[in-house]
Amino acid sequence: MKERENVSRILRTLPREKAFYFFTSIGNYTGESASSLKEFMEKINEVNLKSLEFHLHRGDFEKWIAEVLEDNELAEEIGKLQKLNLTGDVLRNYLYKTVSKHYYNLISGSMRRYI
Amino acid sequence: MRLKNDTPSLDVVDLKILEALQEDARQTYTAIGKRLGIAHSTVYDRIRRMEQHGIIKKYTTLIDAERVGARNLTAIMTVYTDPKESEKVAEKLCEAPEVLEVYTSLSEELLIIAKVIAENQESLHAFIANSVAPLPGVLRIRTSIITKKFKETQPSIRNNSNGLTFIKKKYNRKRRR
Numbered sequence: 001m002k003e004r005e006n007v008s009r010i011l012r013t014l015p016r017e018k019a020f021y022f023f024t025s026i027g028n029y030t031g032e033s034a035s036s037l038k039e040f041m042e043k044i045n046e047v048n049l050k051s052l053e054f055h056l057h058r059g060d061f062e063k064w065i066a067e068v069l070e071d072n073e074l075a076e077e078i079g080k081l082q083k084l085n086l087t088g089d090v091l092r093n094y095l096y097k098t099v100s101k102h103y104y105n106l107i108s109g110s111m112r113r114y115i
Numbered sequence: 116m117r118l119k120n121d122t123p124s125l126d127v128v129d130l131k132i133l134e135a136l137q138e139d140a141r142q143t144y145t146a147i148g149k150r151l152g153i154a155h156s157t158v159y160d161r162i163r164r165m166e167q168h169g170i171i172k173k174y175t176t177l178i179d180a181e182r183v184g185a186r187n188l189t190a191i192m193t194v195y196t197d198p199k200e201s202e203k204v205a206e207k208l209c210e211a212p213e214v215l216e217v218y219t220s221l222s223e224e225l226l227i228i229a230k231v232i233a234e235n236q237e238s239l240h241a242f243i244a245n246s247v248a249p250l251p252g253v254l255r256i257r258t259s260i261i262t263k264k265f266k267e268t269q270p271s272i273r274n275n276s277n278g279l280t281f282i283k284k285k286y287n288r289k290r291r292r
Contacts, residue, residue: 016249016251017245017249019249021244021248021249023240023243023244023248026236026239026240026258026260027192027239027240027243027256027257027258027260028256028257028258029243029244029247029248029253029255029256030255031195031254031255033248033249
């Protein structure tokens with residue numbers, strides 16, 4: 001029961017002020033934001049690479065996922081990526097793979113419970 | 116000369132008083148009167164009238180932040196907005212203590228230009244990410260951090276054939292040969 005509550009909390013849609021806002025550098029907002037884990041996963045393939053590099057190296061993704069989405073498991077995975085010092089499309093691919101794998105695990109887990 | 120909103124007209128003496136105050140707002144009525152060749156009571160009356168009608172809004176102090184030891188960072192923030200929300204975004208920005216000045220401008224897109232101060236780059240980023248980007252209607256933000264200030268002055272009021280203009284005095288005094 002507790003686990004199901006956790007999963008639905010992680011997958012919830014956040015209010016505007018808690019969304020993740022993608023910047024390319026200090027103060028430079030791209031106009032892209034993500035209000036849920038699903039949207040965050042989709043935006044990884046859409047936003048400027050500079051933005052992914054900026055936020056990953058600052059630890060912003062890890063912090064938002066842990067503190068706002070309250071998904072410590074994914075935050076830890078992202079933290080590991082941060083240490084690899086990835087850049088460019090390699091970074092985008094790794095990040096997407098990590099987030100999507102985790103997202104679909106959560107979705108399939110919660111679906112199984114209803115079968 | 117007639118001014119906006121039924122404010123009284125200003126003559127040459129008023130303008131000269133304003134000019135003197137802009138140079139040094141702490142000088143006495145006598146000093147201003149002496150300089151302009153008029154009685155100190157005239158200076159007093161005219162300053163009072165201009166204060167009452169909001170022509171003189173306030174007397175303030177220009178502080179050299181670096182000498183005081185404040186290590187504030189100043190940035191010029193350009194906020195691109197949805198035209199329908201632009202006014203509301205500008206009003207919201209005005210409420211923030213970090214924002215010193217707010218202007219709207221129409222170039223290719225409708226945008227808001229604001230002067231922002233923050234303690235450091237991190238607090239500037241936090242302010243923009245948490246308080247500006249989430250405002251409804253904000254499309255993009257471009258921020259330029261000011262690295263060196265070369266000039267900062269208040270405009271001086273001048274009366275010429277085109278009416279009242281704000282321009283620095285020294286440019287007007289340049290004589291052509």
